[in-house]
Amino acid sequence: MIELRNVHKQYKQKNVVKGVDLMIPQGARVGFVGPNGAGKSTLMKMIATLVKPTSGDIFVNGQSVIRKKKQIRKRIGYVPQDIALHSSISVKDNLIFWAGMAPRSVSDEWIIKLLDMVGLRDQLHKRVDKLSGGMQRKLNIIVALLHDPELLIMDEPTVGIDIPSKTEIVTFLNALGPNKTILFSSHDLQEIEMFCHFILVLDDGILRHYSAINELPYTQNPTQELLKHLQIIRA
Amino acid sequence: MKLWHFIRLRWKIVVSNRWQFLTMLLAPLFIFLGTEQLLTKGSDNLKIPVILVAEEQNETTETIIQRIKENETLHTHVKPKAEALKMLERSEAEVAVVFTKGIEEHLKKGEIKGVIHLYEAPNAIATGLIQEYVASEIIRFATNGKAATYMAKEFNVENMYEYAWNYADQQWEPKPLMTVNYETSGQPPSSVKPSKTIPPLLYGLLSIYIMLISFYHQTWVMTDRINGLSTRTGMFGANRLMRSFGNLIGALTLVVVTILPVGLYLFMESNLISNMTLISGYIFACIGISFLLANLFTGALFYYLVAIGVTFLSGVIGGSFIKISEFSVRLANASTFTPQHWLFHGLASSQSTPALTILLLTGSGMIILGLAIGAIRHD
Numbered sequence: 001m002i003e004l005r006n007v008h009k010q011y012k013q014k015n016v017v018k019g020v021d022l023m024i025p026q027g028a029r030v031g032f033v034g035p036n037g038a039g040k041s042t043l044m045k046m047i048a049t050l051v052k053p054t055s056g057d058i059f060v061n062g063q064s065v066i067r068k069k070k071q072i073r074k075r076i077g078y079v080p081q082d083i084a085l086h087s088s089i090s091v092k093d094n095l096i097f098w099a100g101m102a103p104r105s106v107s108d109e110w111i112i113k114l115l116d117m118v119g120l121r122d123q124l125h126k127r128v129d130k131l132s133g134g135m136q137r138k139l140n141i142i143v144a145l146l147h148d149p150e151l152l153i154m155d156e157p158t159v160g161i162d163i164p165s166k167t168e169i170v171t172f173l174n175a176l177g178p179n180k181t182i183l184f185s186s187h188d189l190q191e192i193e194m195f196c197h198f199i200l201v202l203d204d205g206i207l208r209h210y211s212a213i214n215e216l217p218y219t220q221n222p223t224q225e226l227l228k229h230l231q232i233i234r235a
Numbered sequence: 236m237k238l239w240h241f242i243r244l245r246w247k248i249v250v251s252n253r254w255q256f257l258t259m260l261l262a263p264l265f266i267f268l269g270t271e272q273l274l275t276k277g278s279d280n281l282k283i284p285v286i287l288v289a290e291e292q293n294e295t296t297e298t299i300i301q302r303i304k305e306n307e308t309l310h311t312h313v314k315p316k317a318e319a320l321k322m323l324e325r326s327e328a329e330v331a332v333v334f335t336k337g338i339e340e341h342l343k344k345g346e347i348k349g350v351i352h353l354y355e356a357p358n359a360i361a362t363g364l365i366q367e368y369v370a371s372e373i374i375r376f377a378t379n380g381k382a383a384t385y386m387a388k389e390f391n392v393e394n395m396y397e398y399a400w401n402y403a404d405q406q407w408e409p410k411p412l413m414t415v416n417y418e419t420s421g422q423p424p425s426s427v428k429p430s431k432t433i434p435p436l437l438y439g440l441l442s443i444y445i446m447l448i449s450f451y452h453q454t455w456v457m458t459d460r461i462n463g464l465s466t467r468t469g470m471f472g473a474n475r476l477m478r479s480f481g482n483l484i485g486a487l488t489l490v491v492v493t494i495l496p497v498g499l500y501l502f503m504e505s506n507l508i509s510n511m512t513l514i515s516g517y518i519f520a521c522i523g524i525s526f527l528l529a530n531l532f533t534g535a536l537f538y539y540l541v542a543i544g545v546t547f548l549s550g551v552i553g554g555s556f557i558k559i560s561e562f563s564v565r566l567a568n569a570s571t572f573t574p575q576h577w578l579f580h581g582l583a584s585s586q587s588t589p590a591l592t593i594l595l596l597t598g599s600g601m602i603i604l605g606l607a608i609g610a611i612r613h614d
Contacts, residue, residue: 050466070472078470084463086244089251097247100240101471127251143467 001026002047002151002181007056009042009205016042018205019056024198027178031192031213032185033223034202035232040185041081041155043202047183048078048153060151074103077144079154083136084143087129091120091139094128095146102147114142118172134165141169145176152176153183158191170195189223199223203232237473241481242488245455249489263444264496267437274434282310283361284328286319295339299372303332306368323356330355330365345381347373379403438582439555441497442517442575443546448493449521450542452486456529456609457538479526479606487522494518513581516594520574523601530608549573 004022008015017039024030032040045051047058049069058065060072085094099106115121118138123131128139141157152173158166166188173182173195186192192199193213201209208230218225250256287303289296304311312319312328319331333352341350351373355362379400386399459465468478494514502511525542532538553575554560560567560576570576574594581590 048470050469073470073472076470078467080463080466082461082463084467086248086464087462089244089247093247093251097240097244098467098471101237101468101473103472147471 001059001061003059004047005057005059007043007046007058008054009039009046009051010054016205017046017053020202020207022200022207022210024181024183027181028198029173029182029184029196030198030200031196031223032183032200032202033189033192033227034208037204038202039205040202044153044155044183044185047151048076049073050078074147075150077147077149077152079141079144079152079157081155081159083128083140085128085136085139088127090125090127091131092124094139094143095124098143099146104147106146110148111146114145117175118142118168132165134161134168137161137165138169138172141172150179151181151183154185156185156187158186158188166191189221189227193221193223199226201226201230201232203230208232238477238481238484241473241478242485245452245482245485245489248455249452259448259493260496263441263494264500266440266444267497267500270440271434271437274436282308283365284310284312285365286312286314286322286328286331288314288316288319288331288333290316290334290336291338293339295342295376296334299334299376302372303369309365309368320354323354326356326358328356329359329361332365332369342373342376343380343384345377345384347377350377375404375407435579436556438579439550439575441494441514442553442555442578443550445490445494445514445518446521446524446546446549446574447542449486449490449518450525450528450539450546452489453522453525453529454535454538455482455486456526456605457532457535460533460612461535475610476606479609483522483526483602486526487518490518490522491515509587510582513578513587513591513594516581516591516598517574517578519598520577520594520601521598523598523605524574527601527605527608530605530612549575552576554579 002022002024004020007017007020007022009017020043032044034040042051046053046065047060049065049072052066060075063072065072086097089097095111099111112121115124118135118141120135120138120142123135128136131139137157141154144152144154158169161169170191173184176182182196184192184196197212197214199209199211199213199216200207209226213222216222216226249259285303287300289300300311300313303309312322314322314331316331316333319328319333322328323331331354333354335350335352338350341347351369353362353366353369382403383396383400387396459468465475465478469475498511498514501514524545528541528545529538532541550556550573551559552566552570553573554570555575560570574597577590577593577597581587581594584590
């Protein structure tokens with residue numbers, strides 16, 4: 001379970017996140033939605049222990065991200081917006097490197113299972129920069145899952161790739177099972193509706209809405225309707 | 236051990252592009268050898284051109300010509316007499332030395348008159364010096380011959396002439412054979428074998444290459460920050476210090492290996508371990524400087540521009556190309572702030588420890604500063 005208590009973040013003079021209170025249950029898949037600069041990435045980074053809140057606190061399974069950073073990191077898989085991989089070496093060498101870095105021991109069987117799930121097994125010896133954009137994104141996610149974290153935080157993991165690749169990634173994430181808590185930010189509202197149980201809308205650092213998607217009072221394009229209702233013009 | 240993963244990663248990234256790695260490995264060696272060849276060829280122009288003409292071919296003329304050829308201040312040509320005289324007319328040589336017919340017989344008897352004939356070019360200025368060199372060889376032969384002939388007559392023993400000639404010849408060692416008294420200033424290092432002198436420009440070029448390659452191998456500081464790799468590494472629990480040290484050791488070993496072919500060549504040619512130690516210290520200083528600058532800048536392109544600028548400027552001031560510090564006191568003072576200065580200072584001095592200490596301290600200081608800046612920055 002993740003709990004945010006009156007979380008603020010200030011960069012120089014600018015308030016990026018303004019007093020967010022939130023409770024995310026275990027195994028939930030939460031879609032982070034909002035215009036550019038709304039504070040989604042900062043909020044995700046704060047949960048991921050990468051950015052320290054200016055005030056307030058965040059608890060992951062009861063442990064504070066400020067005081068128990070190291071312990072929490074072992075339980076988190078973070079997928080950055082960029083392809084954070086060593087592009088000039090092979091997929092295999094990347095996996096060897098990140099598996100060696102991982103906070104928990106990583107079995108070969110688990111790596112093979114992940115590769116099979118995303119269809120990258122036959123690309124092991126290919127250089128990362130020779131892979132398609134979709135495959136690079138998949139590998140980017142696999143690396144975050146190497147230590148089999150309980151919480152997966154993904155900052156726009158499907159940005160810039162084609163629809164079939166997006167669908168494959170969502171299918172793969174669904175296959176990870178119901179026990180993983182997944183925080184997922186995207187500008188693709190359909191993708192959010194397809195994959196997430198909950199929707200979280202941020203605007204100008206303020207939490208405007210948080211509920212289960214199936215509880216929204218809209219039948220067609222519920223997320224889009226919600227954003228219209230909230231009068232949030234999407235970038 | 237996570238440190239090892241970073242070192243191995245640096246290597247994998249560089250070795251993954253085999254051609255680039257091979258080029259990095261061999262390019263400095265070829266440049267080094269090529270430049271040395273050019274400098275050696277060029278140095279012939281500074282020698283005195285002399286034409287040697289033998290009117291008869293025998294063991295004596297061959298030996299004399301060979302010994303004159305070994306003189307490092309002369310650039311010798313062996314030509315027929317007619318061609319030699321034409322060359323002199325065109326001022327292509329200072330002097331033509333003609334070994335006349337019957338030279339062997341004359342020298343065996345110890346006679347030196349009329350055995351050589353000297354022709355000089357119209358604008359010759361070094362005739363006296365050449366005369367001195369040639370005369371010393373002739374006198375040596377004549378004395379040997381006279382002594383050997385005497386001994387062979389006095390003691391009728393088999394091979395006495397050859398034995399006496401060689402014995403007399405050996406008495407002329409050590410060289411040089413000069414008619415003036417001279418002293419060598421300073422004490423040559425007694426424990427070191429005679430070594431070939433590596434032209435300073437080659438060390439200069441090597442210093443430039445080492446600095447550039449050090450900058451290149453530190454690009455990871457920026458790229459890892461830009462593409463989120465440092466964030467991800469942090470998420471995996473590896474701390475910044477370990478990441479930096481691992482990558483630094485990786486970069487350091489890569490630069491050392493890149494320089495290894497040239498280093499081995501230098502070691503074989505100059506046989507000086509202290510040179511190798513100083514170059515290692517210089518590599519460490521360059522790694523430190525590049526690490527600090529890589530931590531200061533955000534964009535790789537700007538970093539590369541700064542790298543070229545710093546390398547060129549410190550090379551010019553530090554004396555990689557010419558000893559610019561000799562032109563003014565200010566330049567001399569400025570040069571002490573460059574690692575090149577301390578490298579060359581150490582190479583030129585019999586005591587390299589102070590220079591090595593400064594290079595190692597510079598490297599360590601820069602690395603500590605770089606680490607501090609990296610820690611302040613938000614990756």
